[in-house]
Amino acid sequence: MASTTNEEVTFLDAINQALREELDRDQDVFILGEDVAGYGGAFKVTKGLLDDYGPERVIDMPLAEAAIFGSAIGAALMGMRPVAEAQYADFLACGFDYIVNEAAKYHYRSGHPVPVVFRAPSGAGVRGGPFHSASPEAWFAHVPGLKVVVPGTPTDAKGLLKSAIRDDNPVVFLEHKYLYRHEKEVLPEGEYTIPLGKAEIKRQGTDLSIVTYGAMLRRSLDAADKLAERGHSVEVIDLRTIYPWDSEMILESVEKTSRALLVQEDVRTLGIMSEVGAVIADEGFESLDAPVGRVTAPDSPVPFSPPLEDAFIPSVERIVEAAEKTLAF
Amino acid sequence: MVDDKTKLELYRLMTLGRAVEDKLFSLYRQGRLLGAIYLGRGQEATEIGAAAALKDGDTLAPTHRDLIAQIAHGIDIHRIFMNHFGRADGPTRGRDGNTHAGDMSKGILYNISMLPDGYPVSTGIALSFKLRKQPQVAMAYCGEGATSRGDWHEALNFASIKQLPVVFIVINNKFAYSSPNETEMVIESVTARAPGYAMKSATVDGNDVIAVHEAATEAVERARGGGGPTLIEAKTMRMLGHAGHDPADYVPEELLKEWEEKDPIKAYKQRLLDESVLDEAKIAAIDEEHKAAVEEAATMAEAAPLPDGSEVSDGVYH
Ligand SMILES: Cc1ncc(C[n+]2csc(CCOP(=O)(O)OP(=O)(O)O)c2C)c(N)n1
Ligand SMILES: [Mg+2]
Numbered sequence: 001m002a003s004t005t006n007e008e009v010t011f012l013d014a015i016n017q018a019l020r021e022e023l024d025r026d027q028d029v030f031i032l033g034e035d036v037a038g039y040g041g042a043f044k045v046t047k048g049l050l051d052d053y054g055p056e057r058v059i060d061m062p063l064a065e066a067a068i069f070g071s072a073i074g075a076a077l078m079g080m081r082p083v084a085e086a087q088y089a090d091f092l093a094c095g096f097d098y099i100v101n102e103a104a105k106y107h108y109r110s111g112h113p114v115p116v117v118f119r120a121p122s123g124a125g126v127r128g129g130p131f132h133s134a135s136p137e138a139w140f141a142h143v144p145g146l147k148v149v150v151p152g153t154p155t156d157a158k159g160l161l162k163s164a165i166r167d168d169n170p171v172v173f174l175e176h177k178y179l180y181r182h183e184k185e186v187l188p189e190g191e192y193t194i195p196l197g198k199a200e201i202k203r204q205g206t207d208l209s210i211v212t213y214g215a216m217l218r219r220s221l222d223a224a225d226k227l228a229e230r231g232h233s234v235e236v237i238d239l240r241t242i243y244p245w246d247s248e249m250i251l252e253s254v255e256k257t258s259r260a261l262l263v264q265e266d267v268r269t270l271g272i273m274s275e276v277g278a279v280i281a282d283e284g285f286e287s288l289d290a291p292v293g294r295v296t297a298p299d300s301p302v303p304f305s306p307p308l309e310d311a312f313i314p315s316v317e318r319i320v321e322a323a324e325k326t327l328a329f
Numbered sequence: 330m331v332d333d334k335t336k337l338e339l340y341r342l343m344t345l346g347r348a349v350e351d352k353l354f355s356l357y358r359q360g361r362l363l364g365a366i367y368l369g370r371g372q373e374a375t376e377i378g379a380a381a382a383l384k385d386g387d388t389l390a391p392t393h394r395d396l397i398a399q400i401a402h403g404i405d406i407h408r409i410f411m412n413h414f415g416r417a418d419g420p421t422r423g424r425d426g427n428t429h430a431g432d433m434s435k436g437i438l439y440n441i442s443m444l445p446d447g448y449p450v451s452t453g454i455a456l457s458f459k460l461r462k463q464p465q466v467a468m469a470y471c472g473e474g475a476t477s478r479g480d481w482h483e484a485l486n487f488a489s490i491k492q493l494p495v496v497f498i499v500i501n502n503k504f505a506y507s508s509p510n511e512t513e514m515v516i517e518s519v520t521a522r523a524p525g526y527a528m529k530s531a532t533v534d535g536n537d538v539i540a541v542h543e544a545a546t547e548a549v550e551r552a553r554g555g556g557g558p559t560l561i562e563a564k565t566m567r568m569l570g571h572a573g574h575d576p577a578d579y580v581p582e583e584l585l586k587e588w589e590e591k592d593p594i595k596a597y598k599q600r601l602l603d604e605s606v607l608d609e610a611k612i613a614a615i616d617e618e619h620k621a622a623v624e625e626a627a628t629m630a631e632a633a634p635l636p637d638g639s640e641v642s643d644g645v646y647h
């Protein structure tokens with residue numbers, strides 16, 4: 001069911017397409033989660049799948065994250081390719097053990113593959129408050145044995161999810177919920193996948209490299225537009241896969257631009273960009289003409305009230321301001 | 330036996346709960362409220378009947394759905410509106426929204442989304458009462474959906490091992506989000522699990538406030554007297570969607586009709602009229618009183634200032 005029209009597809013529908021294509025391709029693929037069948041998921045990502053694939057391949061689970069993630073792992077150990085959904089990424093915490101202990105360490109100990117995907121809507125910006133807005137990529141990127149993906153565009157979401165399902169390792173796949181209905185584009189024709197572990201240059205530039213991912217991609221691109229009006233040529237790189245991440249592309253870009261600004265929605269301390277910054281400092285030091293800049297959320301839970309949440313999430317203005325500082329150094 | 334004064338108070342609390350939620354829902358539909366909204370319409374008899382069995386000094390751990398129970402344990406309704414409006418002087422100072430707030434000075438816990446976290450936490454509260462030899466009781470609420478989690482079972486097991494002064498209330502409202510009972514469990518009643526923990530239990534008509542109140546009072550007083558924990562399941566119906574955005578078209582029309590007939594307030598009002606505990610004049614006076622209180626609280630909250638963005642990381646630590 002590859003898209004063949006040149007209609008724009010939302011981030012959400014792109015994910016739905018990826019699930020359909022993989023359900024079509026491989027009988028071992030199945031979906032499990034809370035309210036994913038008849039209801040089509042809290043965000044309607046799995047809408048229509050029950051009708052087309054039936055209740056043995058789209059399974060409603062009780063409110064029980066350990067049962068969801070643990071069962072998915074068990075089936076994966078038997079060679080199936082389950083796609084487990086957490087209703088919100090915050091609820092990954094309720095079955096954390098299964099992801100970080102069971103799934104992550106199985107292959108290291110046994111040499112046996114664990115082809116499971118844990119999907120979850122992550123991120124802030126929808127007035128979801130402290131329990132419906134998590135960006136937990138760093139929790140999982142810190143655990144050897146897991147792959148972590150956070151797409152920023154519909155095209156990437158589709159191609160990366162297909163790769164995640166085909167991957168023989170456990171993959172935590174975080175879908176920024178703000179993007180579900182805000183990002184739309186015409187998808188590539190025909191079937192395609194996008195490899196895990198490869199970043200992409202989303203905008204070419206020569207003066208500064210902005211490295212980002214997820215919902216901060218759009219804001220970084222908007223910031224790059226504003227900076228262009230002021231005469232700065234900014235390159236924007238989307239990590240896409242958080243682990244294993246594409247240090248090669250980032251180092252090449254920094255070699256070209258000599259300046260780096262790292263942008264993440266997550267809190268500052270020990271976020272993804274802490275690692276990216278450390279690697280640039282280690283391996284790209286010679287290329288740098290300025291200290292590596294960082295734009296992040298503050299170290300606080302994600303607040304609910306609009307003025308607080310708006311101050312929490314890095315804005316285009318904050319990115320522009322930080323970029324100008326790095327450029328002026 | 331529930332005396333007339335208590336009967337009247339239960340009526341007053343149930344109707345206040347409904348008035349507060351009706352106002353919230355109307356504000357939500359007008360786009361004036363921020364964030365999500367979770368309503369307990371149809372559950373008032375259980376929300377009030379159980380929590381009203383608590384005394385000062387006892388604690389209540391509600392879930393997202395149990396705003397009305399907070400009213401029974403003494404929450405000031407201003408706090409409710411201030412939190413839903415995300416205001417600076419609300420109970421979470423805008424840090425959290427909707428029903429995710431409480432009042433620690435009244436023993437009403439600030440509930441979080443993760444279900445049923447109030448169960449193990451209430452077990453710990455009860456442990457502290459026991460260790461300090463305080464004659465207090467912890468009460469935890471959750472929906473039947475949340476009983477599927479291991480955490481729920483862990484709480485019951487530990488409470489039973491230590492014979493802790495805790496009362497577990499399960500509101501079985503037939504749905505967990507879109508999922509009906511059959512997809513959540515194969516037993517008729519959640520209390521079928523109580524023998525596994527050698528725990529006393531009761532299944533009650535969740536639309537009968539007197540039945541709920543009597544069962545809860547017995548359990549609370551048993552707990553207070555050192556008799557250990559109790560599990561109470563109240564059978565009722567979630568009359569609205571899971572949250573404000575959810576039209577709940579997965580709920581059969583007939584089921585809603587059937588339960589509309591059993592509306593807990595309607596039935597109770599008639600009962601109190603029949604028993605001459607209430608008369609039409611009193612009913613009207615109570616309605617007026619609620620309306621004025623709710624309008625005042627909502628208006629005040631809407632006019633109150635939002636927090637300032639510069640405070641975003643204030644209050645993370647003590
Ligand atoms: C651990 C956990 N997983 C998922 C959710 C998302 N969620 C919120 S309410 C809900 C359904 C709860 O059903 P039930 O326990 O019966 O309570 P009710 O909403 O009916 O009052 C779900 C799945 C959650 N809050 N916590
Ligand atoms: Mg329920």
